[in-house]
Amino acid sequence: MAQHRLLTKGFGIERVRLIYGWSMGGQQAYHWGVLFPDAVERICVVCGSARTSEHNRVFLEGVIAALTADPAYRDGWFWEVPTRGLRAMARIYAGWALSQRFYRERMWTALGHRSIEDFLVAGWEGNFRRRDANDLLAQLRTWQACDVSDNPAFGRDLPRALGAIRARTLVMPSTTDLYFRVADNALEVRHIADAELRPIDSPWGHRAGNPIASPADERFIREAVRELLGD
Numbered sequence: 001m002a003q004h005r006l007l008t009k010g011f012g013i014e015r016v017r018l019i020y021g022w023s024m025g026g027q028q029a030y031h032w033g034v035l036f037p038d039a040v041e042r043i044c045v046v047c048g049s050a051r052t053s054e055h056n057r058v059f060l061e062g063v064i065a066a067l068t069a070d071p072a073y074r075d076g077w078f079w080e081v082p083t084r085g086l087r088a089m090a091r092i093y094a095g096w097a098l099s100q101r102f103y104r105e106r107m108w109t110a111l112g113h114r115s116i117e118d119f120l121v122a123g124w125e126g127n128f129r130r131r132d133a134n135d136l137l138a139q140l141r142t143w144q145a146c147d148v149s150d151n152p153a154f155g156r157d158l159p160r161a162l163g164a165i166r167a168r169t170l171v172m173p174s175t176t177d178l179y180f181r182v183a184d185n186a187l188e189v190r191h192i193a194d195a196e197l198r199p200i201d202s203p204w205g206h207r208a209g210n211p212i213a214s215p216a217d218e219r220f221i222r223e224a225v226r227e228l229l230g231d
Contacts, residue, residue, distance in 0.1 A: 003032075015039050016032075016041065017229070018229060020225065021046065023047055023209060025048065027050070027052075027146045029044065029048065030043070030050040030162075031148050034149070034154075035148075037167070040166075040167040042169070043170070045170070046221065047206050049180050050149075052143060052146045053184050059096060059178075062092060064140050067088070067140075070086075070088075081129075089128055090120070090128040090129075091120055093124060097205055099176035100176075107204075148161050149161035162191035163192070163193070166193070167194070168194045168228065170196050170224060173200070175201050180206065182199050200217055200221065202220075
């Protein structure tokens with residue numbers, strides 16, 4: 001809603017050619033299509049969902065439990081940097097964000113890491129320890145709560161909410177994403193009038209949607225978006 005106000009009131013933009021989003025950005029892209037169907041021409045959802053699945057919610061509960069087990073978390077707030085909680089969260093996340101094949105083929109070596117431990121410490125712990133824990137927790141809870149139909153207009157009727165989308169829609173899950181699953185997106189796409197499910201066949205798991213280290217995935221996504229933008 002804030003994004004819509006910024007575009008319409010701040011910039012005077014009434015119609016958007018493409019709403020593109022990866023991960024929670026994909027969830028926002030779905031929201032745009034549902035809530036503002038006349039304002040959106042095309043949607044591209046990459047490794048995201050219209051409603052967070054039950055399995056995804058359970059995964060997030062594990063991450064939240066690891067983070068909030070740190071003694072820095074008291075009365076619903078992190079009063080100090082939860083170093084142990086952030087380390088635990090990072091190590092759990094590392095096992096979910098990438099696929100079994102990624103680890104089996106030791107693809108982390110291509111990222112410059114000498115060992116799994118080096119990958120976990122430098123690639124994951126280092127990343128999360130730079131973040132604000134209260135902000136991370138807010139993001140996790142927001143992710144859990146995602147449901148494009150959870151509003152007065154649709155009353156949690158997901159098929160009806162998805163049916164409101166008029167935009168040409170491209171949904172691109174990764175075949176090895178462990179929490180935004182292809183099967184869940186397939187259930188969503190069948191309720192959208194003009195939608196295509198085009199999975200990214202990649203060993204990079206959820207990270208296929210942010211392909212900074214995978215030129216093949218980047219090409220696949222770029223070509224799909226160019227096609228989507230074509231008349």
